[in-house]
Amino acid sequence: MKHSWKKIHKHVCQAVLAASVALTSLSAMAKADKIELGYPEKEELKFGFIKLTDMAPIAIAYEKGFFEDEGLYVTIEAQANWKVLLDGVIDGRLDGAHMLAGQPIAATIGYGTEAEIITPFSMDLNGNGITVSNDIWRQMKVNIPKMADGRPVHPIKADALKPVVEKYADEGKPFNMGMVFPVSTHNYELRYWLAAGGIHPGYYAPHKGDTSGQLDAEVLLSVTPPPQMPATMEAGTIYGYCVGEPWNQQAVFKGIGVPVVTDYEIWKDNPEKVFGITKQFAEKYPNTTIRLTRALIRAAKWLDENNNANRPEAVKILAQSNYVGADAEVIANSMTGTFEYEKGDKREVPDFNVFFRYNATYPYYSDAIWYLTQMRRWGQIDSDKPDSWYMDVAKKVYRPDIYEKAAQSLIDEKLMSSSDFPTLANEDGFRDPQTHFIDGIVYDGTKPNEYINKFSIGLKAGDKI
Amino acid sequence: MSAKLGQQLTAMLMPLVGVLCFLFIWSLSASQIETSLGKFPGPGAVVTQVGNLYNEHVSERGKEEAFYQRQEKRNAERLAKDPSYVVKVRAYTGKETFVDQIATSLITVLAGFLLAAVLAIPLGIAIGLSKALNSAINPMIQIFKPVSPLAWLPLVTMVVSAVYVSNDPLFAKSFINSMITVTLCCLWPMIIQTSVGVASLNSDWINVSRVLRLPALTHVRKIVLPATIPAIFTGMRTSLGIAWMVLIAAEMLAQNPGLGKFVWDEFQNGSSQSLSRIMTAVFVIGLIGYMLDRGMLLLQRWLSWDKASASR
Numbered sequence: 001m002k003h004s005w006k007k008i009h010k011h012v013c014q015a016v017l018a019a020s021v022a023l024t025s026l027s028a029m030a031k032a033d034k035i036e037l038g039y040p041e042k043e044e045l046k047f048g049f050i051k052l053t054d055m056a057p058i059a060i061a062y063e064k065g066f067f068e069d070e071g072l073y074v075t076i077e078a079q080a081n082w083k084v085l086l087d088g089v090i091d092g093r094l095d096g097a098h099m100l101a102g103q104p105i106a107a108t109i110g111y112g113t114e115a116e117i118i119t120p121f122s123m124d125l126n127g128n129g130i131t132v133s134n135d136i137w138r139q140m141k142v143n144i145p146k147m148a149d150g151r152p153v154h155p156i157k158a159d160a161l162k163p164v165v166e167k168y169a170d171e172g173k174p175f176n177m178g179m180v181f182p183v184s185t186h187n188y189e190l191r192y193w194l195a196a197g198g199i200h201p202g203y204y205a206p207h208k209g210d211t212s213g214q215l216d217a218e219v220l221l222s223v224t225p226p227p228q229m230p231a232t233m234e235a236g237t238i239y240g241y242c243v244g245e246p247w248n249q250q251a252v253f254k255g256i257g258v259p260v261v262t263d264y265e266i267w268k269d270n271p272e273k274v275f276g277i278t279k280q281f282a283e284k285y286p287n288t289t290i291r292l293t294r295a296l297i298r299a300a301k302w303l304d305e306n307n308n309a310n311r312p313e314a315v316k317i318l319a320q321s322n323y324v325g326a327d328a329e330v331i332a333n334s335m336t337g338t339f340e341y342e343k344g345d346k347r348e349v350p351d352f353n354v355f356f357r358y359n360a361t362y363p364y365y366s367d368a369i370w371y372l373t374q375m376r377r378w379g380q381i382d383s384d385k386p387d388s389w390y391m392d393v394a395k396k397v398y399r400p401d402i403y404e405k406a407a408q409s410l411i412d413e414k415l416m417s418s419s420d421f422p423t424l425a426n427e428d429g430f431r432d433p434q435t436h437f438i439d440g441i442v443y444d445g446t447k448p449n450e451y452i453n454k455f456s457i458g459l460k461a462g463d464k465i
Numbered sequence: 466m467s468a469k470l471g472q473q474l475t476a477m478l479m480p481l482v483g484v485l486c487f488l489f490i491w492s493l494s495a496s497q498i499e500t501s502l503g504k505f506p507g508p509g510a511v512v513t514q515v516g517n518l519y520n521e522h523v524s525e526r527g528k529e530e531a532f533y534q535r536q537e538k539r540n541a542e543r544l545a546k547d548p549s550y551v552v553k554v555r556a557y558t559g560k561e562t563f564v565d566q567i568a569t570s571l572i573t574v575l576a577g578f579l580l581a582a583v584l585a586i587p588l589g590i591a592i593g594l595s596k597a598l599n600s601a602i603n604p605m606i607q608i609f610k611p612v613s614p615l616a617w618l619p620l621v622t623m624v625v626s627a628v629y630v631s632n633d634p635l636f637a638k639s640f641i642n643s644m645i646t647v648t649l650c651c652l653w654p655m656i657i658q659t660s661v662g663v664a665s666l667n668s669d670w671i672n673v674s675r676v677l678r679l680p681a682l683t684h685v686r687k688i689v690l691p692a693t694i695p696a697i698f699t700g701m702r703t704s705l706g707i708a709w710m711v712l713i714a715a716e717m718l719a720q721n722p723g724l725g726k727f728v729w730d731e732f733q734n735g736s737s738q739s740l741s742r743i744m745t746a747v748f749v750i751g752l753i754g755y756m757l758d759r760g761m762l763l764l765q766r767w768l769s770w771d772k773a774s775a776s777r
Contacts, residue, residue, distance in 0.1 A: 093626065250735060325731070325736055326734055
């Protein structure tokens with residue numbers, strides 16, 4: 001007995017010693033990290049994207065050599081649709097991709113395809129619009145107040161669309177609109193806009209096997225890949241859609257539709273795409289992960305630098321057929337600070353695409369939580385969750401720790417200055433309560449359940465489909 | 466004599482007349498069709514795009530050279546810092562030009578086709594030789610033959626991603642996917658034609674083989690194979706034609722590199738040049754399909770047993 005006690009004592013001593021050695025070496029490693037980043041573990045990477053202007057940071061990081069500066073040899077490949085892209089990242093065909101912010105979140109909570117995907121980098125703010133066909137616009141226009149010069153007053157609310165939708169319902173005709181993916185920003189923005197105007201966009205009920213999102217719907221929303229939106233609307237399958245650029249301006253150029261509202265007007269400076277990688281990739285290749293984040297941060301900064309001075313060059317790059325490929329003048333319309341609504345009605349929207357200002361690249365927990373609140377609001381999350389659950393999911397998916405390391409090392413190497421990251425020193429991962437929504441509702445990321453209960457249309461605490 | 470000359474003249478002139486008529490009707494109707502991406506491309510637009518695509522190819526090669534120079538410099542710097550570093554040259558990461566896409570598609574179709582030939586011809590011979598084997602396998606062939614390989618594509622994609630796991634793969638997954646899809650559609654015509662050819666072998670030759678008591682393998686090598694070469698080649702020609710059509714569609718669907726992806730990307734771009742670039746690709750696809758068919762025909766004539774015996 002005595003003997004064994006001695007043995008245990010010895011073991012404990014050894015364990016403590018081993019742990020302290022491990023800790024000191026770990027902290028030494030952490031320090032070494034700050035001084036010099038290691039070489040990337042994986043140098044040849046393949047990134048996927050969808051043909052949209054907000055993939056710009058990836059194209060710029062490639063064309064301006066920021067990836068190569070990090071020792072990364074990146075191939076960039078357009079994908080057919082968001083589903084193919086997500087599957088590509090999950091099965092390893094792609095190392096990372098331009099993603100809808102909802103995709104990593106939905107994958108992590110197991111809505112749709114289940115996989116652990118994280119994001120160290122938020123790609124942009126704003127950049128989407130809602131477009132309706134010429135015919136619907138003609139019917140909406142009579143409900144919209146005019147300015148002195150005869151042009152309609154913006155922002156246009158869905159109130160103007162409501163009588164049109166009611167007319168279709170009276171005639172027994174379904175009112176179809178398109179969005180790009182069930183967990184896309186566009187789905188939530190279109191739903192937000194419709195609901196703010198008193199139009200019900202329908203619920204999801206995944207626990208009952210209903211993933212169409214059309215339960216109780218007054219407007220039927222369905223999935224169409226971004227580049228096909230104008231063609232689908234032209235064919236009359238949908239009467240309108242919510243999509244990123246250049247596919248709203250394309251409708252204006254083709255003369256087939258009118259963008260009625262931008263997402264900037266639905267929620268000023270809303271978070272948009274993210275850069276997604278699998279958790280496994282980040283754990284296996286930590287240096288590669290930090291280095292690719294660094295390249296993307298530098299690209300985002302380049303895009304917004306000197307008051308958007310580089311945007312015309314960016315437009316030329318994006319117009320190449322291997323990137324977005326639309327005509328340069330179509331891309332330029334939104335990328336250079338203006339937006340053309342009805343043909344000839346071009347207005348200033350200086351922040352239509354934001355890539356770096358206003359901490360656009362920082363992966364805020366509060367952004368992730370907003371997406372989760374909308375998933376709950378529309379039934380994709382079928383039951384109530386405590387506030388702490390929202391926080392836990394956000395922490396799993398959004399990884400400001402990686403971002404901060406990347407940003408700090410850029411500052412240390414004098415590639416960027418600390419004034420580029422004004423809030424980096426004491427960032428808690430939450431934006432201040434957001435007040436710029438089209439319906440005036442305030443969003444505080446620390447109180448998701450309270451937020452969900454504020455909406456008149458949508459599931460609230462205790463509701464179940 | 467003059468009648469013969471007239472015939473020759475007609476034989477030479479008629480194709481030209483046909484092509485000219487086609488070009489005339491095309492350019493006339495193209496100018497009438499107004500799409501939301503502008504006018505439908507006529508012959509002139511296609512010629513312009515051929516020039517554009519070639520220039521893009523040349524400028525991309527220039528970029529490639531610069532890429533390798535930068536890489537060399539970077540490698541040298543790293544070697545100076547870290548002498549244990551094993552220098553690695555990475556392939557160019559820029560976009561695939563139209564010419565690259567043509568090469569990719571051609572390599573894929575030939576790889577899939579050859580794989581199918583290696584599988585199908587021995588199987589076809591075995592089926593042709595043995596009635597029992599034939600009746601055992603025939604139901605499967607009949608069921609799978611009419612299935613479009615594109616229906617297999619989702620299954621192929623999922624299986625390849627699950628099975629073909631390697632850290633440093635020799636071939637890209639997309640290449641394997643396209644190749645297997647091509648193989649699947651090449652298989653059936655080749656098996657069927659080969660087995661029919663073997664089964665309808667001249668009974669005299671079989672009797673000769675019996676009298677000489679040839680061993681089974683020698684029987685196949687000396688009697689069966691030479692006699693069935695025309696049938697095998699008929700099967701190969703049919704399947705290569707189908708394979709080329711299917712490959713383009715598979716590339717469009719699965720976004721695998723190649724001419725199909727080129728067409729789909731251009732469709733998605735929706736720029737004012739997209740339609741004329743797609744039209745150019747259509748002609749290139751047609752021309753390559755035609756050349757593949759001619760190539761198989763030449764090979765068949767060259768290898769055919771009958772012709773060889775006749776010339777002797």
